[in-house]
Amino acid sequence: MGDCRGDRLRACCFITILVMLLVCCCTNGEDPYRFYTWNVTYGDIYPLGVKQQVILINGQFPGPQIETVTNENLIINVFNSLDQPFLISWNGVQQRRNSWQDGVYGTNCPIPPGRNFTYTLQVKDQIGSYFYFPSLALHKAAGGYGGFRILSRSVVPVPFPPPAADYTILAGDWYNKNHNDLKAILDSGHDLPFPDGLIINGRGANGYTFTVDQGKTYRFRISNVGITTSINFRIQGHKLLLVEVEGTHTLQNTYDSLDIHLGQSLSVLVTADQPARDYYIVASTRFTSQVLATTAILHYSNSAAAVSGPPPGGPTTQIDWSLEQARSIRLNLTASAARPNPQGSYHYGLVKTTRTIRLASSAAVINGKQRYDVNGVSFIPADTPLKLADYFKISGVFSLGSIPDAPTGGGAYLKTSVMAADYRGYVEIVFENPEDTVQSWHIDGYSFFVVGMDRGQWTPASRLGYNLRDAIARCTVQVYPKSWSAVYIALDNVGMWNVRSENWVRQYLGQQFYLRIFSTANSWRDEYPIPRNALVCGQALGRRKPNENL
Structure with a gap:
Protein backbone atom coordinates (compact mmCIF):
# COMPACT_ATOMS: atom_id res chain seq x y z
CA MET A 1 0.00 0.00 0.00
CA GLY A 2 3.02 2.28 -0.14
CA ASP A 3 5.34 4.03 2.26
CA CYS A 4 3.55 4.89 5.52
CA ARG A 5 6.29 6.13 7.82
CA GLY A 6 6.33 8.92 10.38
CA ASP A 7 3.58 11.56 10.23
CA ARG A 8 2.01 9.89 7.22
CA LEU A 9 1.02 6.82 9.25
CA ARG A 10 -2.35 8.09 10.44
CA ALA A 11 -3.41 9.54 7.08
CA CYS A 12 -2.28 6.41 5.25
CA CYS A 13 -4.21 4.25 7.70
CA PHE A 14 -7.41 6.30 7.17
CA ILE A 15 -7.11 6.16 3.39
CA THR A 16 -6.40 2.42 3.47
CA ILE A 17 -9.48 1.69 5.55
CA LEU A 18 -11.66 3.93 3.34
CA VAL A 19 -10.43 2.20 0.19
CA MET A 20 -11.02 -1.23 1.67
CA LEU A 21 -14.57 -0.31 2.61
CA LEU A 22 -15.27 0.90 -0.92
CA VAL A 23 -13.66 -1.91 -2.88
CA CYS A 24 -13.96 -4.89 -0.59
CA CYS A 25 -15.71 -7.58 -2.57
CA CYS A 26 -14.43 -10.53 -0.57
CA THR A 27 -16.85 -10.28 2.33
CA ASN A 28 -20.53 -10.13 3.03
CA GLY A 29 -21.37 -6.44 3.47
CA GLU A 30 -24.29 -7.26 5.77
CA ASP A 31 -21.98 -8.57 8.48
CA PRO A 32 -20.24 -6.23 10.94
CA TYR A 33 -16.68 -4.97 10.50
CA ARG A 34 -13.84 -4.70 12.98
CA PHE A 35 -10.78 -2.59 12.23
CA TYR A 36 -7.24 -3.06 13.47
CA THR A 37 -4.09 -1.05 12.81
CA TRP A 38 -0.87 -2.79 13.75
CA ASN A 39 2.65 -1.41 13.72
CA VAL A 40 5.29 -4.16 13.79
CA THR A 41 8.57 -3.16 15.43
CA TYR A 42 11.50 -4.56 17.34
CA GLY A 43 11.81 -4.06 21.08
CA ASP A 44 14.07 -5.19 23.90
CA ILE A 45 12.47 -7.25 26.67
CA TYR A 46 13.57 -10.00 29.08
CA PRO A 47 11.39 -13.13 28.56
CA LEU A 48 13.86 -15.40 30.43
CA GLY A 49 15.76 -12.72 32.30
CA VAL A 50 18.11 -12.10 29.38
CA LYS A 51 17.79 -8.93 27.31
CA GLN A 52 16.54 -9.86 23.87
CA GLN A 53 15.29 -8.20 20.72
CA VAL A 54 11.74 -9.42 20.06
CA ILE A 55 9.02 -8.60 17.56
CA LEU A 56 6.31 -6.37 19.00
CA ILE A 57 2.91 -5.43 17.61
CA ASN A 58 1.80 -1.98 18.75
CA GLY A 59 4.56 -2.22 21.36
CA GLN A 60 3.14 -5.43 22.83
CA PHE A 61 4.43 -8.97 23.24
CA PRO A 62 2.34 -11.03 22.85
CA GLY A 63 0.51 -8.91 20.29
CA PRO A 64 -3.02 -7.53 20.61
CA GLN A 65 -5.81 -10.03 21.15
CA ILE A 66 -8.25 -10.41 18.26
CA GLU A 67 -11.78 -11.02 19.50
CA THR A 68 -14.52 -11.35 16.94
CA VAL A 69 -17.86 -13.10 16.30
CA THR A 70 -18.78 -15.67 13.65
CA ASN A 71 -19.12 -14.16 10.15
CA GLU A 72 -17.68 -10.77 11.09
CA ASN A 73 -15.26 -9.02 8.73
CA LEU A 74 -11.81 -8.05 9.94
CA ILE A 75 -9.75 -5.28 8.33
CA ILE A 76 -6.22 -5.61 9.70
CA ASN A 77 -3.78 -2.98 8.46
CA VAL A 78 -0.21 -4.16 9.16
CA PHE A 79 2.69 -1.69 8.95
CA ASN A 80 6.11 -3.31 8.73
CA SER A 81 8.59 -1.17 10.66
CA LEU A 82 11.19 -3.96 10.79
CA ASP A 83 14.34 -4.08 8.68
CA GLN A 84 13.17 -7.32 7.01
CA PRO A 85 10.18 -8.46 4.94
CA PHE A 86 7.32 -9.66 7.12
CA LEU A 87 4.08 -11.66 6.95
CA ILE A 88 1.43 -12.67 9.48
CA SER A 89 -0.56 -15.90 9.17
CA TRP A 90 -3.70 -17.00 11.01
CA ASN A 91 -3.26 -20.44 12.53
CA GLY A 92 -6.57 -22.27 12.07
CA VAL A 93 -8.64 -19.32 10.82
CA GLN A 94 -9.87 -20.85 7.59
CA GLN A 95 -10.47 -17.88 5.25
CA ARG A 96 -13.12 -19.55 3.17
CA ARG A 97 -12.48 -19.17 -0.59
CA ASN A 98 -9.74 -16.67 0.16
CA SER A 99 -6.23 -18.11 0.33
CA TRP A 100 -5.09 -14.67 -0.87
CA GLN A 101 -5.18 -13.65 2.81
CA ASP A 102 -3.37 -16.69 4.24
CA GLY A 103 -0.19 -14.82 5.05
CA VAL A 104 2.39 -17.45 4.08
CA TYR A 105 4.99 -17.05 1.35
CA GLY A 106 3.30 -19.56 -0.94
CA THR A 107 0.28 -17.25 -1.22
CA ASN A 108 1.49 -13.74 -0.37
CA CYS A 109 4.40 -11.49 -1.23
CA PRO A 110 6.11 -10.35 1.96
CA ILE A 111 5.40 -6.85 3.23
CA PRO A 112 8.62 -4.91 2.50
CA PRO A 113 10.25 -2.85 5.26
CA GLY A 114 8.60 0.54 5.58
CA ARG A 115 5.40 -0.51 3.82
CA ASN A 116 2.01 -1.88 4.83
CA PHE A 117 -0.55 -4.43 3.73
CA THR A 118 -4.21 -4.66 4.70
CA TYR A 119 -5.57 -8.13 5.36
CA THR A 120 -9.29 -8.56 4.71
CA LEU A 121 -10.65 -11.60 6.53
CA GLN A 122 -14.11 -12.95 7.19
CA VAL A 123 -14.42 -15.54 9.95
CA LYS A 124 -17.11 -17.33 7.99
CA ASP A 125 -18.93 -20.13 9.84
CA GLN A 126 -16.21 -20.47 12.48
CA ILE A 127 -15.91 -20.31 16.23
CA GLY A 128 -13.10 -21.24 18.58
CA SER A 129 -9.59 -20.62 19.86
CA TYR A 130 -6.67 -19.86 17.56
CA PHE A 131 -3.61 -17.62 17.28
CA TYR A 132 -1.76 -15.56 14.70
CA PHE A 133 2.00 -15.58 14.15
CA PRO A 134 4.77 -14.29 11.84
CA SER A 135 5.38 -16.87 9.13
CA LEU A 136 8.62 -15.85 7.44
CA SER A 154 -25.95 -14.77 20.26
CA VAL A 155 -28.58 -16.93 18.48
CA VAL A 156 -26.37 -20.05 18.60
CA PRO A 157 -26.34 -21.87 21.96
CA VAL A 158 -23.02 -22.73 23.63
CA PRO A 159 -22.95 -26.04 25.57
CA PHE A 160 -21.84 -24.52 28.88
CA PRO A 161 -22.81 -21.50 31.01
CA PRO A 162 -21.02 -18.20 30.31
CA PRO A 163 -17.74 -18.14 32.25
CA ALA A 164 -16.90 -15.36 34.69
CA ALA A 165 -13.99 -14.37 32.41
CA ASP A 166 -12.20 -15.61 29.31
CA TYR A 167 -8.39 -15.84 29.49
CA THR A 168 -5.81 -16.56 26.79
CA ILE A 169 -2.61 -18.48 27.52
CA LEU A 170 0.09 -18.50 24.84
CA ALA A 171 2.76 -20.97 25.97
CA GLY A 172 5.78 -22.40 24.25
CA ASP A 173 9.50 -22.89 24.10
CA TRP A 174 11.90 -19.96 23.86
CA TYR A 175 15.48 -19.33 22.77
CA ASN A 176 17.70 -16.60 24.15
CA LYS A 177 19.46 -16.31 20.79
CA ASN A 178 18.30 -13.70 18.30
CA HIS A 179 16.06 -15.04 15.53
CA ASN A 180 18.67 -14.04 12.95
CA ASP A 181 21.28 -16.13 14.76
CA LEU A 182 18.89 -19.10 14.88
CA LYS A 183 18.24 -18.77 11.16
CA ALA A 184 21.99 -18.63 10.50
CA ILE A 185 22.45 -21.93 12.35
CA LEU A 186 19.86 -23.60 10.14
CA ASP A 187 21.22 -22.00 6.98
CA SER A 188 24.66 -23.38 7.80
CA GLY A 189 23.25 -26.89 7.69
CA HIS A 190 22.90 -27.59 11.40
CA ASP A 191 19.96 -28.21 13.71
CA LEU A 192 19.05 -25.91 16.60
CA PRO A 193 20.17 -26.62 20.15
CA PHE A 194 17.68 -27.42 22.88
CA PRO A 195 15.48 -24.43 23.86
CA ASP A 196 16.58 -22.26 26.77
CA GLY A 197 13.21 -22.38 28.49
CA LEU A 198 9.44 -21.97 28.26
CA ILE A 199 7.38 -18.81 28.52
CA ILE A 200 3.71 -18.06 29.19
CA ASN A 201 2.30 -14.90 27.61
CA GLY A 202 5.79 -13.63 26.94
CA ARG A 203 7.11 -14.08 30.49
CA GLY A 204 9.16 -16.57 32.44
CA ALA A 205 8.50 -18.30 35.78
CA ASN A 206 5.73 -16.70 37.85
CA GLY A 207 5.77 -13.72 35.53
CA TYR A 208 2.06 -13.70 34.69
CA THR A 209 -0.96 -13.74 37.02
CA PHE A 210 -4.60 -14.65 36.37
CA THR A 211 -7.01 -13.44 39.05
CA VAL A 212 -10.16 -15.43 39.88
CA ASP A 213 -12.99 -15.15 42.40
CA GLN A 214 -13.64 -18.11 44.63
CA GLY A 215 -16.56 -20.25 43.46
CA LYS A 216 -16.64 -18.92 39.89
CA THR A 217 -15.76 -20.73 36.66
CA TYR A 218 -13.34 -19.38 34.06
CA ARG A 219 -12.47 -20.23 30.47
CA PHE A 220 -8.80 -20.64 29.59
CA ARG A 221 -7.85 -20.77 25.89
CA ILE A 222 -4.40 -22.35 25.65
CA SER A 223 -2.19 -22.44 22.54
CA ASN A 224 1.23 -23.98 22.02
CA VAL A 225 3.01 -21.18 20.15
CA GLY A 226 6.49 -22.70 20.46
CA ILE A 227 8.70 -23.74 17.57
CA THR A 228 10.12 -27.15 18.56
CA THR A 229 8.43 -28.89 21.54
CA SER A 230 5.13 -30.29 22.75
CA ILE A 231 3.97 -29.17 26.19
CA ASN A 232 1.84 -30.45 29.05
CA PHE A 233 -0.48 -27.97 30.76
CA ARG A 234 -1.91 -28.20 34.30
CA ILE A 235 -3.12 -26.04 37.19
CA GLN A 236 -2.16 -27.00 40.71
CA GLY A 237 -5.11 -28.44 42.66
CA HIS A 238 -7.65 -27.80 39.89
CA LYS A 239 -9.38 -29.93 37.28
CA LEU A 240 -9.50 -29.01 33.59
CA LEU A 241 -12.88 -29.48 31.89
CA LEU A 242 -12.16 -29.65 28.15
CA VAL A 243 -14.90 -27.90 26.14
CA GLU A 244 -13.42 -26.88 22.76
CA VAL A 245 -10.56 -27.77 20.41
CA GLU A 246 -9.79 -25.49 17.44
CA GLY A 247 -13.38 -24.59 16.72
CA THR A 248 -15.07 -27.84 17.77
CA HIS A 249 -17.05 -28.35 20.98
CA THR A 250 -15.82 -31.53 22.63
CA LEU A 251 -17.31 -34.08 24.94
CA GLN A 252 -16.77 -32.45 28.32
CA ASN A 253 -14.22 -34.76 29.89
CA THR A 254 -12.23 -33.77 32.96
CA TYR A 255 -8.41 -33.97 33.02
CA ASP A 256 -5.66 -33.38 35.54
CA SER A 257 -3.39 -32.18 32.73
CA LEU A 258 -3.45 -31.94 28.94
CA ASP A 259 -0.79 -32.45 26.30
CA ILE A 260 -0.81 -29.65 23.72
CA HIS A 261 1.35 -30.18 20.68
CA LEU A 262 2.95 -27.57 18.44
CA GLY A 263 0.42 -25.27 16.81
CA GLN A 264 -2.54 -26.67 18.75
CA SER A 265 -5.17 -24.71 20.67
CA LEU A 266 -7.92 -25.75 23.08
CA SER A 267 -10.28 -24.39 25.74
CA VAL A 268 -10.87 -25.60 29.28
CA LEU A 269 -13.20 -24.50 32.04
CA VAL A 270 -11.61 -24.14 35.48
CA THR A 271 -13.67 -23.64 38.62
CA ALA A 272 -12.04 -21.76 41.49
CA ASP A 273 -13.27 -24.30 44.06
CA GLN A 274 -10.15 -24.64 46.23
CA PRO A 275 -9.10 -22.87 49.45
CA ALA A 276 -8.37 -19.18 48.89
CA ARG A 277 -4.67 -18.93 48.09
CA ASP A 278 -2.43 -18.82 45.02
CA TYR A 279 -1.75 -21.83 42.78
CA TYR A 280 0.78 -22.68 40.10
CA ILE A 281 -0.18 -22.79 36.44
CA VAL A 282 2.41 -25.05 34.83
CA ALA A 283 3.63 -25.76 31.31
CA SER A 284 6.39 -28.34 30.79
CA THR A 285 7.95 -29.97 27.76
CA ARG A 286 6.90 -33.42 26.58
CA PHE A 287 8.81 -36.06 24.60
CA THR A 288 12.14 -34.42 25.42
CA SER A 289 15.12 -35.98 27.18
CA GLN A 290 15.44 -32.86 29.31
CA VAL A 291 12.24 -31.47 30.82
CA LEU A 292 11.80 -27.71 30.83
CA ALA A 293 9.01 -26.09 32.82
CA THR A 294 7.64 -22.66 33.56
CA THR A 295 4.84 -21.29 35.72
CA ALA A 296 2.22 -18.58 35.93
CA ILE A 297 0.01 -17.82 38.94
CA LEU A 298 -3.67 -18.52 39.52
CA HIS A 299 -4.46 -15.85 42.13
CA TYR A 300 -7.66 -16.02 44.17
CA SER A 301 -8.91 -12.48 44.75
CA ASN A 302 -9.30 -13.29 48.47
CA SER A 303 -6.02 -15.20 48.59
CA ALA A 304 -4.63 -15.96 52.01
CA ALA A 305 -1.21 -17.20 50.88
CA ALA A 306 1.22 -17.01 47.99
CA VAL A 307 2.42 -20.08 46.09
CA SER A 308 4.96 -22.17 47.89
CA GLY A 309 6.87 -25.38 47.36
CA PRO A 310 7.57 -27.01 44.02
CA PRO A 311 5.05 -26.84 41.15
CA PRO A 312 3.12 -30.06 40.48
CA GLY A 313 4.87 -32.51 38.18
CA GLY A 314 3.46 -33.64 34.88
CA PRO A 315 2.88 -37.12 33.45
CA THR A 316 5.89 -39.39 33.63
CA THR A 317 4.89 -41.81 30.87
CA GLN A 318 5.19 -40.89 27.24
CA ILE A 319 3.45 -42.24 24.15
CA ASP A 320 0.77 -44.53 25.60
CA TRP A 321 -0.49 -41.97 28.13
CA SER A 322 -0.65 -39.19 25.56
CA LEU A 323 -2.13 -41.44 22.88
CA GLU A 324 -4.97 -42.55 25.13
CA GLN A 325 -5.68 -38.96 26.11
CA ALA A 326 -5.79 -37.91 22.45
CA ARG A 327 -8.27 -40.69 21.66
CA SER A 328 -10.50 -39.53 24.51
CA ILE A 329 -10.98 -36.10 22.89
CA ARG A 330 -14.23 -36.59 20.98
CA LEU A 331 -16.84 -34.58 19.15
CA ASN A 332 -19.86 -33.34 21.10
CA LEU A 333 -22.52 -34.59 18.67
CA THR A 334 -25.40 -32.58 20.12
CA ALA A 335 -23.68 -29.22 20.56
CA SER A 336 -23.94 -26.49 17.95
CA ALA A 337 -20.81 -25.04 16.38
CA ALA A 338 -20.90 -21.89 14.22
CA ARG A 339 -24.44 -22.72 13.10
CA PRO A 340 -27.46 -23.82 15.18
CA ASN A 341 -27.46 -27.33 13.68
CA PRO A 342 -25.72 -29.99 15.81
CA GLN A 343 -22.11 -30.82 15.05
CA GLY A 344 -23.13 -34.46 14.59
CA SER A 345 -25.49 -33.65 11.72
CA TYR A 346 -22.67 -34.15 9.22
CA SER A 361 8.29 -37.31 6.85
CA SER A 362 11.83 -37.70 8.05
CA ALA A 363 15.21 -36.06 8.45
CA ALA A 364 17.64 -36.06 5.53
CA VAL A 365 21.03 -34.67 4.62
CA ILE A 366 20.99 -33.00 1.20
CA ASN A 367 24.10 -31.38 -0.28
CA GLY A 368 25.80 -31.82 3.08
CA LYS A 369 23.16 -29.88 5.03
CA GLN A 370 20.44 -30.89 7.46
CA ARG A 371 17.03 -30.93 5.77
CA TYR A 372 13.59 -32.46 6.36
CA ASP A 373 11.31 -33.94 3.73
CA VAL A 374 7.80 -35.20 2.98
CA ASN A 375 7.63 -38.31 0.78
CA GLY A 376 11.24 -37.69 -0.16
CA VAL A 377 10.73 -34.05 -1.22
CA SER A 378 12.30 -31.22 0.80
CA PHE A 379 10.43 -28.01 -0.02
CA ILE A 380 12.31 -24.96 -1.26
CA PRO A 381 10.51 -21.61 -1.74
CA ALA A 382 10.19 -20.32 -5.29
CA ASP A 383 11.12 -16.79 -6.37
CA THR A 384 7.40 -16.01 -6.76
CA PRO A 385 4.51 -16.89 -4.42
CA LEU A 386 2.79 -19.94 -5.86
CA LYS A 387 -0.67 -18.39 -5.73
CA LEU A 388 0.50 -15.44 -7.83
CA ALA A 389 2.28 -17.71 -10.30
CA ASP A 390 -0.89 -19.78 -10.63
CA TYR A 391 -3.09 -16.73 -11.11
CA PHE A 392 -0.85 -15.07 -13.72
CA LYS A 393 -0.04 -18.43 -15.36
CA ILE A 394 3.70 -17.94 -14.93
CA SER A 395 5.42 -21.12 -16.05
CA GLY A 396 8.44 -22.66 -14.38
CA VAL A 397 7.66 -21.55 -10.83
CA PHE A 398 6.14 -24.87 -9.77
CA SER A 399 4.71 -27.99 -11.31
CA LEU A 400 1.69 -29.95 -10.17
CA GLY A 401 2.43 -33.48 -9.09
CA SER A 402 5.89 -32.52 -7.86
CA ILE A 403 5.27 -34.51 -4.68
CA PRO A 404 3.96 -38.11 -4.78
CA ASP A 405 0.82 -39.34 -2.98
CA ALA A 406 2.79 -41.93 -1.03
CA PRO A 407 6.34 -42.54 0.22
CA THR A 408 8.67 -43.76 -2.52
CA GLY A 409 11.51 -45.09 -0.39
CA GLY A 410 14.01 -43.19 -2.52
CA GLY A 411 16.51 -40.54 -1.50
CA ALA A 412 15.41 -37.05 -0.54
CA TYR A 413 15.75 -34.14 -2.96
CA LEU A 414 14.94 -30.41 -3.15
CA LYS A 415 11.82 -29.21 -4.97
CA THR A 416 9.06 -26.60 -4.81
CA SER A 417 6.45 -29.25 -4.12
CA VAL A 418 2.79 -28.73 -5.00
CA MET A 419 0.12 -31.43 -4.92
CA ALA A 420 -2.99 -31.10 -7.10
CA ALA A 421 -6.41 -31.95 -5.65
CA ASP A 422 -9.95 -31.76 -6.95
CA TYR A 423 -12.46 -29.34 -5.51
CA ARG A 424 -15.08 -31.20 -3.43
CA GLY A 425 -12.99 -34.33 -3.21
CA TYR A 426 -13.21 -36.28 0.05
CA VAL A 427 -9.73 -37.39 0.99
CA GLU A 428 -8.11 -39.70 3.51
CA ILE A 429 -4.69 -38.40 4.58
CA VAL A 430 -2.41 -40.65 6.61
CA PHE A 431 0.53 -38.97 8.37
CA GLU A 432 3.27 -41.52 9.01
CA ASN A 433 6.12 -40.89 11.44
CA PRO A 434 9.09 -43.28 11.24
CA GLU A 435 11.15 -41.16 13.64
CA ASP A 436 11.70 -41.20 17.41
CA THR A 437 10.26 -37.70 17.95
CA VAL A 438 6.66 -36.52 18.01
CA GLN A 439 5.47 -34.58 14.98
CA SER A 440 2.68 -32.03 14.55
CA TRP A 441 0.98 -31.24 11.25
CA HIS A 442 -1.27 -28.39 10.15
CA ILE A 443 -3.33 -27.76 7.00
CA ASP A 444 -4.18 -24.14 6.27
CA GLY A 445 -7.72 -23.33 5.18
CA TYR A 446 -9.25 -26.50 6.59
CA SER A 447 -10.60 -28.43 9.52
CA PHE A 448 -10.46 -32.24 9.34
CA PHE A 449 -11.71 -35.25 11.28
CA VAL A 450 -8.99 -37.15 13.15
CA VAL A 451 -10.37 -40.66 12.54
CA GLY A 452 -7.47 -42.71 13.88
CA MET A 453 -3.99 -42.80 15.39
CA ASP A 454 -1.85 -45.64 16.65
CA ARG A 455 1.63 -47.02 17.03
CA GLY A 456 3.42 -48.89 14.27
CA GLN A 457 2.98 -48.88 10.51
CA TRP A 458 -0.33 -47.90 8.92
CA THR A 459 -1.93 -50.48 6.59
CA PRO A 460 -5.36 -50.60 4.92
CA ALA A 461 -6.42 -52.89 7.76
CA SER A 462 -5.90 -49.96 10.15
CA ARG A 463 -9.17 -48.54 8.85
CA LEU A 464 -11.03 -51.18 10.86
CA GLY A 465 -10.14 -49.20 14.00
CA TYR A 466 -11.19 -45.78 12.69
CA ASN A 467 -13.67 -43.70 14.69
CA LEU A 468 -16.35 -42.95 12.10
CA ARG A 469 -18.90 -41.50 14.50
CA ASP A 470 -17.53 -38.81 16.84
CA ALA A 471 -13.89 -38.12 15.93
CA ILE A 472 -12.73 -34.63 16.83
CA ALA A 473 -12.52 -32.05 14.03
CA ARG A 474 -9.48 -29.77 14.17
CA CYS A 475 -6.78 -28.16 12.00
CA THR A 476 -3.62 -29.59 13.62
CA VAL A 477 -2.82 -33.21 14.43
CA GLN A 478 0.06 -34.84 16.28
CA VAL A 479 1.81 -37.99 15.08
CA TYR A 480 3.55 -39.93 17.84
CA PRO A 481 7.02 -41.48 17.40
CA LYS A 482 6.97 -44.52 15.11
CA SER A 483 3.22 -44.08 14.76
CA TRP A 484 0.57 -42.79 12.36
CA SER A 485 -2.45 -40.50 12.40
CA ALA A 486 -5.26 -40.55 9.83
CA VAL A 487 -7.70 -37.77 8.96
CA TYR A 488 -10.71 -37.34 6.66
CA ILE A 489 -10.96 -33.98 4.93
CA ALA A 490 -13.60 -32.52 2.60
CA LEU A 491 -11.76 -30.39 0.03
CA ASP A 492 -14.39 -27.66 -0.13
CA ASN A 493 -12.13 -24.59 0.07
CA VAL A 494 -10.56 -23.56 -3.24
CA GLY A 495 -7.07 -22.11 -3.06
CA MET A 496 -3.37 -22.75 -2.61
CA TRP A 497 -3.03 -24.09 0.94
CA ASN A 498 0.05 -24.78 3.02
CA VAL A 499 0.47 -28.28 4.52
CA ARG A 500 3.29 -28.05 7.03
CA SER A 501 5.07 -29.32 10.06
CA GLU A 502 4.31 -27.09 13.04
CA ASN A 503 7.87 -27.69 14.20
CA TRP A 504 9.23 -24.47 12.74
CA VAL A 505 12.75 -25.81 12.30
CA ARG A 506 11.41 -28.67 10.19
CA GLN A 507 9.07 -26.37 8.30
CA TYR A 508 11.91 -23.97 7.49
CA LEU A 509 14.14 -26.85 6.37
CA GLY A 510 11.63 -28.35 3.97
CA GLN A 511 8.92 -30.28 5.81
CA GLN A 512 5.99 -28.67 4.03
CA PHE A 513 4.27 -28.49 0.65
CA TYR A 514 1.25 -26.81 -0.94
CA LEU A 515 -2.10 -28.35 -1.76
CA ARG A 516 -3.74 -26.72 -4.80
CA ILE A 517 -7.52 -27.08 -4.63
CA PHE A 518 -8.81 -26.10 -8.05
CA SER A 519 -12.28 -25.46 -9.42
CA THR A 520 -12.86 -25.34 -13.16
CA ALA A 521 -15.87 -23.04 -12.67
CA ASN A 522 -13.70 -19.93 -12.19
CA SER A 523 -16.53 -18.43 -10.17
CA TRP A 524 -16.58 -16.04 -7.22
CA ARG A 525 -18.89 -18.58 -5.63
CA ASP A 526 -15.89 -20.93 -5.36
CA GLU A 527 -13.02 -18.48 -4.85
CA TYR A 528 -12.72 -14.74 -4.36
CA PRO A 529 -10.76 -12.77 -6.96
CA ILE A 530 -7.27 -11.44 -6.37
CA PRO A 531 -7.45 -8.45 -4.00
CA ARG A 532 -6.80 -5.09 -5.58
CA ASN A 533 -4.26 -4.34 -2.89
CA ALA A 534 -2.35 -7.61 -3.37
CA LEU A 535 1.40 -7.10 -3.35
CA VAL A 536 3.30 -8.44 -6.36
CA CYS A 537 6.88 -9.66 -6.39
CA GLY A 538 9.23 -12.03 -8.15
CA GLN A 539 8.18 -12.88 -11.69
CA ALA A 540 4.77 -11.29 -11.04
CA LEU A 541 6.29 -7.80 -10.91
CA GLY A 542 4.72 -5.58 -13.55
CA ARG A 543 1.66 -7.80 -13.97
CA ARG A 544 -1.60 -5.88 -13.67
CA LYS A 545 -4.46 -7.01 -11.50
CA PRO A 546 -8.02 -6.49 -12.75
CA ASN A 547 -9.31 -2.96 -12.03
CA GLU A 548 -6.32 -2.22 -9.81
CA ASN A 549 -6.35 1.46 -10.84
CA LEU A 550 -10.05 2.00 -10.16
Missing part, protein backbone atom coordinates in the same frame (compact mmCIF):
# COMPACT_ATOMS: atom_id res chain seq x y z
CA ALA A 137 12.13 -17.08 8.29
CA LEU A 138 12.53 -17.63 12.08
CA HIS A 139 10.43 -14.61 13.07
CA LYS A 140 8.16 -16.85 15.12
CA ALA A 141 11.11 -17.47 17.46
CA ALA A 142 11.12 -13.72 18.18
CA GLY A 143 7.46 -13.34 19.12
CA GLY A 144 5.05 -11.39 16.95
CA TYR A 145 2.19 -13.73 17.85
CA GLY A 146 -1.12 -13.19 19.65
CA GLY A 147 -4.45 -14.79 20.52
CA PHE A 148 -7.37 -15.03 18.09
CA ARG A 149 -10.77 -15.98 19.51
CA ILE A 150 -14.00 -16.29 17.53
CA LEU A 151 -17.15 -16.15 19.65
CA SER A 152 -20.51 -17.69 18.79
CA ARG A 153 -23.37 -15.54 17.58
CA HIS A 347 -22.08 -37.89 9.09
CA TYR A 348 -18.47 -37.76 7.95
CA GLY A 349 -17.97 -41.52 8.45
CA LEU A 350 -20.61 -42.39 5.85
CA VAL A 351 -18.99 -40.39 3.05
CA LYS A 352 -16.91 -42.45 0.63
CA THR A 353 -13.35 -41.22 0.26
CA THR A 354 -12.17 -40.42 -3.26
CA ARG A 355 -8.42 -40.59 -2.64
CA THR A 356 -5.85 -41.72 -0.08
CA ILE A 357 -2.70 -39.67 0.48
CA ARG A 358 0.08 -41.08 2.66
CA LEU A 359 2.63 -38.58 3.95
CA ALA A 360 5.85 -39.86 5.53
